Amino acid sequence: MTEQATEQTVRRRKVFYIPGYDPIHPRRYRELYRKESAAQAAISNYEIAIAPKTGGGAYGWSVAATMDDTPVAAEIEVLVWSDIVRGSMSDSIPATYLQLIRTAWTYIASGTLRRLMWMRKGPVIAALYPVGMLLLQLALAVIAGAVAAGLVLWALNALLGLFSVGIGLIATPLRWIVIAAVAITILRWFRKKDGKFFAYYLMHDYAYSARWNGANPPELEARMAEFGDLIAGAFDGGSDEVLVVGHSSGAHLAVSILSDLIRAGRVPQGANLGFLSLGQVVPMVSFLPKAWRLRADLAYLSTRDELAWVDVTAPGDGCAFALCDPVAVSGVAPANQKWPLVISAAFTQTLSAARWKELRWRFFRLHFQYLCAFDRPGDYDYFRITAGPRTLRDRFRGRQPSKSRIDVAASKHTSTAP
Incomplete structure (x- = not known):
């Protein structure tokens, strides 16, 4: 035509x-x-x-x-x-963090992330956002768990001290139980509120393409x-x-x-x-x-x-x-x-x-x-x-392209067949 x-x-x-x-x-x-x-x-x-x-x-x-x-x-x-899309979005928190590791590795190890940053920082920052947000959520959850564990152990020590009894061997497992319980509760809260944070949603989005390497x-x-x-x-x-x-x-x-x-x-x-x-x-x-x-x-x-x-x-x-x-x-x-x-x-x-x-x-x-x-x-x-x-x-007949158009080859991978 x-x-x-x-x-x-x-x-x-x-x-x-x-x-x-x-x-x-x-x-x-x-x-x-x-x-x-x-x-x-x-x-x-x-x-x-x-x-x-x-x-x-x-x-x-x-x-x-x-x-x-x-x-x-x-x-x-x-x-x-x-x-x-729904079928690719895991409800599991551990599975999402596994996606985070796998997706980050795919984009970094292939050299793709560095090439993308040559063009526009905005979408790359958007791609890094769920990684940073999920890691921040994990850090806050663990810190909160550690603080809660410290308070529980302090209170328990003080209570048992009244009877001249120490917590002894149960201290370490109790500490980890409290940390895990608090951290899981906080991570589940973040997951429930993802309609505001979009961290899980965006992570699933980028992971979908990364899983198959394009x-x-x-x-x-x-x-x-x-x-x-x-x-x-x-x-x-x-x-x-x-x-x-x-x-x-x-x-x-x-x-x-x-x-x-x-x-x-x-x-x-x-x-x-x-x-x-x-x-x-x-x-x-x-x-x-x-x-x-x-x-x-x-x-x-x-x-x-x-x-x-x-x-x-x-x-x-x-x-x-x-x-x-x-x-x-x-x-x-x-x-x-x-x-x-x-x-x-x-x-x-x-x-x-x-x-x-x-x-x-x-x-x-x-x-x-x-x-x-x-x-x-x-x-x-x-x-x-x-x-x-x-x-x-x-x-749009006769319309000229934007003067700010970026048309320089930037990808490391340019083959069109295996």
Whole structure:
């Protein structure tokens, strides 16, 4: 398919949203879309409303919008892999600390951690955060246990001293029993409160990729094949555009899914296929030694005319590799690379000073800002892209990449086959 020269008005669109490493039911994305689309419509003066999805298939919702005097209908489906995520998240505290050791060793021994730090400190700090937080929790638990044991032994000695009796041989085992009991209680409390700390959640996230050294586990490969079938089926549904949105870890899943579809000839000639990657963390996986499939798919997809690929990040998002061209930094950029177009959501410009001040230190919330309303929107507007009358290709045609784009090869591991 050659680059289209004329714009095509979109009346019907099929959107597939691939979330990141998220164990929560996909209804959260529906509610987020409902709330934030209404907020953006009020700011940008257009009409948009959602309704329950009709028919079978993946979980999703319908969108009816009027933008630029054009009515548009969109069907949004969430490609769910939260069950796989939940299955990978151990509830065991000892197992999580074992993951910590194994994950840290994988990233350090492979040289990946050092290479990642060459580009963006933010996501590396985010990756180190669960390690530091879990070690801090363990240290506090042990210290508290030691203090409690000292107090127990002192009180027991004082009590028995009244009867001229010492605690003798039971002192040492009693000390360790108290330390263990207090430490376990405190660690369980931290685990219960992880919705505030995110230490266990993030540890499971990074451990999932590290466990396989960048390769996809079999159950994930099988699910990605199912996703590919759903996307391929959408080309026969009469939509003017099929749009795939990959957020966070979902971005690199989308890279491989779309590469498989195009290689297999499952994208029809003349189809409008868009790929929007948001807040991507591709280097966290593509820099690992056995990420051969992902590196090969990055190189392949970056040259294809069958799709338009726009990559949106923001320096204000400390959990993403902001403005890092995922193909180039992975060391697999071919000479004829066309994609992705790397642009910035520029939070400091597209959010008012008051809104930016409110969100600046809410790192996890900022990682989802791409799916939310902007009170000073620029050319990136998630709701215009998913429910507006222009295709992704047309909307960003002629747009230059961000001047702050990082496109220097940084990965130590660049092979695309074993």
